[in-house]
Amino acid sequence: MLVPADKFRALRRAHADGRQAGMWDALIRAAAANAIAPISGFRVGAVGVGASGAVYAGVNMEFPGVPLSASVHAEQFLVVNALQHGETALRYIAVSAAPCGHCRQFMAELNEVEELRISFGGTPPLSLDQLLPHRFRPSDLLGSGPGLRPLLSGNLKAGGPGSSSDPAPDEALAAVDSSLDPGVLELTQAALAAAARCHAPYSLCRSGVALRLGAELAGPAVSGGYVESVAYNPSLGPLQCALVCMRLRGHADWSRIEEVVLVEDRQASVSQEAVTAATLRAIAPRARLHIVHPR
Numbered sequence: 001m002l003v004p005a006d007k008f009r010a011l012r013r014a015h016a017d018g019r020q021a022g023m024w025d026a027l028i029r030a031a032a033a034n035a036i037a038p039i040s041g042f043r044v045g046a047v048g049v050g051a052s053g054a055v056y057a058g059v060n061m062e063f064p065g066v067p068l069s070a071s072v073h074a075e076q077f078l079v080v081n082a083l084q085h086g087e088t089a090l091r092y093i094a095v096s097a098a099p100c101g102h103c104r105q106f107m108a109e110l111n112e113v114e115e116l117r118i119s120f121g122g123t124p125p126l127s128l129d130q131l132l133p134h135r136f137r138p139s140d141l142l143g144s145g146p147g148l149r150p151l152l153s154g155n156l157k158a159g160g161p162g163s164s165s166d167p168a169p170d171e172a173l174a175a176v177d178s179s180l181d182p183g184v185l186e187l188t189q190a191a192l193a194a195a196a197r198c199h200a201p202y203s204l205c206r207s208g209v210a211l212r213l214g215a216e217l218a219g220p221a222v223s224g225g226y227v228e229s230v231a232y233n234p235s236l237g238p239l240q241c242a243l244v245c246m247r248l249r250g251h252a253d254w255s256r257i258e259e260v261v262l263v264e265d266r267q268a269s270v271s272q273e274a275v276t277a278a279t280l281r282a283i284a285p286r287a288r289l290h291i292v293h294p295r
């Protein structure tokens with residue numbers, strides 16, 4: 001669900017004779033085939049070009065047995081995909097259907113959003129100002145000072161003012177109960193790293209999730225960090241972001257999840273524990289959830 005920059009340049013050259021619309025349609029259709037929409041049956045595909053020139057795909061994911069608010073929209077998936085690959089900004093997004101209000105607000109978090117253009121259903125490229133004028137902006141809560149650190153800025157640490165004193169993942173791991181099972185400790189390290197990269201500039205409540213499907217899942221741990229929206233409700237929880245990572249690795253059977261670690265501060269005013277546990281009970285009843293408070 002990623003097209004590297006050199007391959008995308010070749011693809012563009014191959015469609016340089018006025019067939020660009022056909023190229024985007026083909027990319028969107030290929031993305032939408034990976035959607036998981038057991039509730040609506042409505043598959044959404046999105047593709048986005050990053051500042052690096054790479055192309056990222058996004059799809060919608062729905063989870064039976066939990067509230068619809070747990071759903072991941074295609075545009076959100078695309079942003080998390082870009083984030084997972086270290087992208088610093090998005091320049092163009094094409095979607096198979098009109099972006100909903102929730103996604104328009106979510107995209108307000110993006111770095112250099114004024115450069116972003118969005119099209120859907122044959123529209124010309126539109127700016128977010130055209131799609132969501134007079135919106136509630138990150139600067140409405142944080143002001144426009146140096147603490148404002150947009151999503152995909154390439155400089156995400158704790159995601160907000162006052163974050164520089166937060167411990168690095170390794171430092172925080174030292175404060176974790178060392179009697180934990182080695183496998184859980186490994187997942188804890190991945191969840192701490194995801195929490196360190198998360199975007200929580202409004203609540204300053206960082207959190208991350210790492211999960212393991214079973215012995216057959218090789219490679220780095222599947223993980224995701226919380227992504228917050230200035231309008232609060234379009235925020236994407238760390239479990240959802242980890243499930244995006246799992247989908248990117250080609251997996252769609254959530255019931256195969258065996259072990260999950262959620263890392264968050266003990267006294268956090270925004271806790272992911274209850275919603276993570278409820279979602280896992282519905283989609284992965286065999287999964288063991290470990291809550292780790294690093295300090």
Ligand SMILES: [Zn+2]
Nearest residue numbers: 073100102103
């Ligand atoms: Zn949406």
